[in-house]
Amino acid sequence: MTDRQTPTMAPEPAAAPTxxxxxxxxxDGRIPAWGPWAVIFGTAAALTGVLIAIGFNLxxxxxxxxxxxxxxxxxxxxxxxxxxxxxxxxxxxxxxxxFALAMVPLASxxxxxxxxxxxxxxxxxxxxxxxxxxxxxGGILHAAIGTAIITGLATLASVPIGIxxxxxxxxxxxxxxxxxxxxxVDVMTGIPSIVAGLFAFALxxxxxxxxxxxxxxxxxxxxxxxxxxxxRSTEEMLRVVPDGLREASFALGVSKWRTxxxxxxxxxxAGIVTGVMLAVARVIGETAPLLITTGTFxxxxxxxxxxxxxxxxxxxxxxxxxxxxxxxxxxxRAWGAALVLIVIVxxxxxxxxxxxxxYGTELRK
Amino acid sequence: MDTKERQVETAASSSTKDSTQSFRSGAVxxxxxxxxxxxxxxxxxxxxxxTMSVEPNKVTALIGSSGCGKSTFLxxxxxxxxxxxxxxxxxxxTLEGQDIYSAGVDPVRVRQQIGMVFQSPNPFPTMSIYxxxxxxxxxxxxxxxxxxxxxxxxxALRGAHLWDEVKDRLSKPGSGLSGGQQQRLCIAxxxxxxxxxxxxxxxxxxxxxxxTLAIEDLIDELKQKFxxxxxTHNMQQAARASDRTGFFNIGETGDPGVLIELxxxxxxxxxxxxxxxxxxxxxxxx
Numbered sequence: 001m002t003d004r005q006t007p008t009m010a011p012e013p014a015a016a017p018t019x020x021x022x023x024x025x026x027x028d029g030r031i032p033a034w035g036p037w038a039v040i041f042g043t044a045a046a047l048t049g050v051l052i053a054i055g056f057n058l059x060x061x062x063x064x065x066x067x068x069x070x071x072x073x074x075x076x077x078x079x080x081x082x083x084x085x086x087x088x089x090x091x092x093x094x095x096x097x098x099f100a101l102a103m104v105p106l107a108s109x110x111x112x113x114x115x116x117x118x119x120x121x122x123x124x125x126x127x128x129x130x131x132x133x134x135x136x137x138g139g140i141l142h143a144a145i146g147t148a149i150i151t152g153l154a155t156l157a158s159v160p161i162g163i164x165x166x167x168x169x170x171x172x173x174x175x176x177x178x179x180x181x182x183x184x185v186d187v188m189t190g191i192p193s194i195v196a197g198l199f200a201f202a203l204x205x206x207x208x209x210x211x212x213x214x215x216x217x218x219x220x221x222x223x224x225x226x227x228x229x230x231x232r233s234t235e236e237m238l239r240v241v242p243d244g245l246r247e248a249s250f251a252l253g254v255s256k257w258r259t260x261x262x263x264x265x266x267x268x269x270a271g272i273v274t275g276v277m278l279a280v281a282r283v284i285g286e287t288a289p290l291l292i293t294t295g296t297f298x299x300x301x302x303x304x305x306x307x308x309x310x311x312x313x314x315x316x317x318x319x320x321x322x323x324x325x326x327x328x329x330x331x332x333r334a335w336g337a338a339l340v341l342i343v344i345v346x347x348x349x350x351x352x353x354x355x356x357x358x359y360g361t362e363l364r365k
Numbered sequence: 366m367d368t369k370e371r372q373v374e375t376a377a378s379s380s381t382k383d384s385t386q387s388f389r390s391g392a393v394x395x396x397x398x399x400x401x402x403x404x405x406x407x408x409x410x411x412x413x414x415x416t417m418s419v420e421p422n423k424v425t426a427l428i429g430s431s432g433c434g435k436s437t438f439l440x441x442x443x444x445x446x447x448x449x450x451x452x453x454x455x456x457x458x459t460l461e462g463q464d465i466y467s468a469g470v471d472p473v474r475v476r477q478q479i480g481m482v483f484q485s486p487n488p489f490p491t492m493s494i495y496x497x498x499x500x501x502x503x504x505x506x507x508x509x510x511x512x513x514x515x516x517x518x519x520x521a522l523r524g525a526h527l528w529d530e531v532k533d534r535l536s537k538p539g540s541g542l543s544g545g546q547q548q549r550l551c552i553a554x555x556x557x558x559x560x561x562x563x564x565x566x567x568x569x570x571x572x573x574x575x576x577t578l579a580i581e582d583l584i585d586e587l588k589q590k591f592x593x594x595x596x597t598h599n600m601q602q603a604a605r606a607s608d609r610t611g612f613f614n615i616g617e618t619g620d621p622g623v624l625i626e627l628x629x630x631x632x633x634x635x636x637x638x639x640x641x642x643x644x645x646x647x648x649x650x651x
Contacts, residue, residue, distance in 0.1 A: 174450070242487070244483060244485060244487035245487055245489060245490075247445065247448070247481075247483065247487070248483065248487045248488075248489070248551070248554075249489075249500070249504060250445065250448065250473075250476060251443065251445060251476055251480060251481035251483075251555070252476070252477075252480065252500060252501035252504065252505075252554065252555070252558055253473055253474065253475075253476040253477025253478075253480075253501065253505070253558060253560075254473070254501070254504040254505055255473050255505075258504050258505065258506075259504070262503075262504050263489055263491075263504065266491045267489070267490055267491050269491075
């Protein structure tokens, strides 16, 4: 093995007791668990010192720390543990750094929204609407109710359509019709949300005259966005149901429809519910289609078929975009509403996870 | 209305009594005959010209090397084969003289009379042990009294030698049982709807030797009540558990599988007519 010669690049005090005949090029030493962290923070501290001397730059510090740590842990691993482990440590550190990089926008976003949104986490914010509010005070009651109604109606419409479409596609469909439907579901997935809004707006304008704005129009736009997501996730869950269960049911003399309704769907149910939750979480923050379909409104409106209806994303947008004088209360309300929206989405995700953990049937064995 | 209800009730109970009695008295297994059966996957002929008869209340084993069409043939006996895209069958299969492939026959009805047990145990994961056993009735929304349903479940589980192991946890999920128990649960599920014929597609290949032995004992008892066809890779199993044995073989890869011979198990294993059969059962190939 020629690469056993490479230790010449590093002075190796531990090499003497370790016989070089080890076939894997491993050595007896181990870097302790705190080793990588020590390398990272040591490098960061040293680099900070250097940078302060020549002019501090945060970006340079982070990039420099990452690259030098990777090199450092590789050399250390090479000396103590051997070639393969050293490479493993360097790659681990590299991938960890990239993960940290990906987390930066998320952390920054959460920090910004929480720190700015906390200003309005008071009881008035959740118990009043914007009726007769001119400057400070006011709340999101009307927008929260509007979001619940609009998203609820959209869910009510898209879940049956989506699930039945998925059942058709996976359990019954074949040939050209199936291929065409799959294609159109894919196309629907890619529809920009503003186009869905324009569709709802145009449809209702044709039916009821121009300039109309209703809560249900927003629901229609969101339904168009939700259906392909529900179809896709349901299809995916149906695919996971083993064929053996369908065959077992058929072999008992059970018809296809009963098999689908009583064996396949119940087996996939937890996954389907999770998919629906994620679809709701996906559309609940849609702003563009609601902006043109539901309009803005400052009071509570419980009737989606009559008049404009406020909702959280549009409320956030209008408060931030068109502040009054002074602007601070408007900006605070915008951040507060954004925080509430994030919390709702997070709760939906947690509920989805809980359902799939608690009620999910173990299908893959 | 009251009288009507009562009538329906008595009709229901009397019919189940009938079936219970016939179930006990045995001799409900029926004869299956396949005639000139060609089985296709799309345009590919998988099994060619099989003509054979399955004797009632006997265990018929189908042996042969992998890919020779035993399972395909088995699945064509209760119209499970046609569930695969493009799969079709030519020729006829009759159950007591009635062609199960004739135009007016509903495959769902055929499968109610000819049940099946699969290679890997497949209890319904969303159902309890009780519901799994009663699945054939429940999924078809058969209306019956609780006690009657309890009776059927107990009888089926006792028949599958599972009752003593599960009677205290009938409401627990069926997927919590061991592999051998799950397979016996699947047999109980298949027998609870009281079919005439039970098809078994390598029912023991996923099980350890002890569980296999339990299933083989069970098969020996079940033939009192059902006609049984079992596909197996295990020649000792065919020799131990079956009354009659059919040997399938293929020429070369891509050729259709054919039935070489079907005879009493003893004869197949001691003194078969065809040289191929002798080579196979003596372990010279396959």
